[in-house]
Amino acid sequence: MEDVIVIGGGVVGCLTLRALASWKLRVRLIEKQYDLASGATMANSAIVHAGYDPEPGTRKARFNAEGNRLYPALARELDFLFLPTPSLVTAFGEEQEETLEKLLARGRENGVEGLSILRGEELFRAEPRLSEKVTAALRAPTAGITEPWSVAITAAENAADNGALLNLGEEVTGLSRLPDGILVTTDKGEYKARAVVNAAGVWADRIHDMLLPHAFSIRPRLGQYYLLDRKVGDLVKNTLFACPTREGKGVLLSPSVHGKLLIGPDAREVSDRELTPTDAEGLRFVRESAARFLREPLPMNLTIRTYAGIRPTPDTGDFIVGKTDVPGFYQAAGIESPGLASAPAIARELSETVARDLGAAKREDFNPFRRKQIRLNRMSEEEKRELISRDSRYAVIVCKCEKVSEAEIVDAIHRNAGARSVKGVKKRVGAGFGRCQAGFCQPVVVSILARELGIPKDQVLYDGPGSEILKGKVK
Ligand SMILES: Cc1cc2nc3c(=O)[nH]c(=O)nc-3n(C[C@H](O)[C@H](O)[C@H](O)COP(=O)(O)OP(=O)(O)OC[C@H]3O[C@@H](n4cnc5c(N)ncnc54)[C@H](O)[C@@H]3O)c2cc1C
Incomplete structure (x- = not known):
């Protein structure tokens, strides 16, 4: 029991x-x-x-x-x-500024600290590329x-x-x-x-x-995103929101913890609770909604992937x-x-x-x-040298986009709740999350998984049962 x-x-x-x-x-x-x-x-x-x-x-x-x-x-x-x-809820004109005042009052009632409404110079200093059409923003520093x-x-x-x-x-x-x-x-x-x-x-x-x-x-509601390369990860300093509507918080523009740029989501009720497809119409809505935030066009040519998630809306x-x-x-x-x-x-x-x-x-x-967890891509050159002198597998860079080493992948496999699939490795150490989206590192990750789990390579899964990557030997 x-x-x-x-x-x-x-x-x-x-x-x-x-x-x-x-x-x-x-x-x-x-x-x-x-x-x-x-x-x-x-x-x-x-x-x-x-x-x-x-x-x-x-x-x-x-x-x-x-x-x-x-x-x-x-x-x-x-x-x-x-x-x-910090997040900035942006207002385009007087009517939306009233919404900011309501959110400010609501936030204070909810016990949120440090909220303020930015205008003019203060606003554009906080977010220099913001569209001139933005008249004010609610800033939430927490x-x-x-x-x-x-x-x-x-x-x-x-x-x-x-x-x-x-x-x-x-x-x-x-x-x-x-x-x-x-x-x-x-x-x-x-x-x-x-x-x-x-x-x-x-x-x-x-x-x-x-x-x-x-x-x-539960009403499943799909939300679709773009993820842009880290070349433009510093385009915004804050997470930018539009004023919320009955449908939710709307499309946002945000830096990611990996230094990339996230744009999305839309919101559409769907019948399937698990399928997460993206579609041209939803992605166009995301692009057009996000384009309003900045005074310059969004660099959509630097998209590295699109994806979608399902909200469990009660x-x-x-x-x-x-x-x-x-x-x-x-x-x-x-x-x-x-x-x-x-x-x-x-x-x-x-x-x-x-x-x-x-x-x-x-x-x-x-x-x-x-x-x-050792994260090589967040270490100084000196720290890396010291680490490599102790374990040479830290010098074997498997994911070149995200700079993830073999030693980090091996560690992720052998922890409790460790990685058992290619996607499991991706989630735990970021190998495959970069610009090439695993184009280069996937075969090496498969080999490491096979070796560490003690299974043949053709039994290594991408995500779950039925997602084997290799069929067998050609030569
Ligand atoms: C598009 C989108 C944007 C969002 N943005 C934000 C945000 O920016 N900030 C924020 O705070 N929240 C956000 N959310 C909400 C947040 O993602 C969710 O609230 C949160 O992830 C829910 O976690 P959960 O554990 O309840 O559900 P889940 O992560 O869905 O986990 C439920 C688990 O239960 C398992 N399960 C189901 N049935 C069974 C069964 N019969 N037996 C065994 N296992 C079962 C499933 O496989 C699943 O793994 C967003 C959600 C979406 C979809």
Whole structure:
């Protein structure tokens, strides 16, 4: 019998697992995909929103503002990339300036610090390339940018380092009540747990309905992006937003933690909950919306890829977090934006509720720090020389675009929650995220995976089962 089973290995599930692992509880995470962070957590805008946007009094408002405050310390403990990067909500004319005033008041009510409205010289000093048509902007200095999938993966690794169990590539297919807990049925077996946390993202309504009468629906909404080369990564210093509408926060223009430029997303309701296609119409909308921000044309010729993600939008309008009517069944459902920013706060509250209900005590031996990850591309020449003198595999650069070495890839494979696929390596060390999009490094990554996992090369997967890259020997 487990104490707690968390369903879903996105940012919410992984952070909740880690928070639960800090209590005297036996915890397990079950994720249906081959790797963690394969849902909304993989493809989004990566903004740790400050918290001025959600309506005061909502769960979104509370968790966003609290989650934002938790990020700097969390990034230090888990060693993922997080860069404080102010956001600017831009207004084009008087009517939109009124919206800025409303957002300012809302932000203050939500407890967001340091908000101000910039105009004139001050505004253009903050963002020199901004279009002259922008008349004012709400500046939120506490916003940040991060690498969303790494928040999830590093949290799961740290949880596993502290004894949590991870079942990947296993789908929860049924839940039923037991006298002393819940029976979790998967496509691979059965588990009994005193408590279950539903963090199943876009499928959270289906998981809910396995135990309770239908109460909410998730409406999948697609959002498409462009990613531009780091040659233009410094085009903007802040994350630029348009004034929000009923549809959401609209298209943004933002630096990425890797020094690239992110443009997107659009918003379109879709019927498939997992397919993430891009289309010409949506991308044109993204291009045209973003073009308004700057006084110069956007360098779209430097696009290195387009991609899309699916928002798990609940029809309730707010996050659904906490206990349910079934004893032992908890949820973090409908976690659309600002879910990434909110996740640390959701995880903290949810884990405290579960631990209290189960009568668990805090662990004294919980280690919140993940073993530091060496990132060659962030080191000085002297540091690199010192490292290479200790391990020559740091001198073997596998991904030339992102400057990722063989030693970093090997380390990523052998950690808890380590990489088991080419995409898994990409998520953990960035090999393949650069300008050539793995054109050069993929064969080498395949060889390293085969060697380190002890499998033939034709069994190495790109992402999950059925995504083998090689068919067999030609010569
Ligand atoms: C286009 C877009 C832009 C966004 N921008 C931002 C932003 O800038 N800032 C921000 O704060 N938020 C943003 N968000 C929201 C943020 O990405 C999400 O709130 C967050 O990633 C949700 O995490 P999650 O763990 O709840 O869901 P997910 O990451 O989707 O994880 C759920 C997991 O559950 C698994 N699962 C489902 N069913 C089962 C089952 N039966 N058995 C086992 N596992 C199962 C899935 O495979 C999945 O891995 C954006 C979202 C999108 C799509």
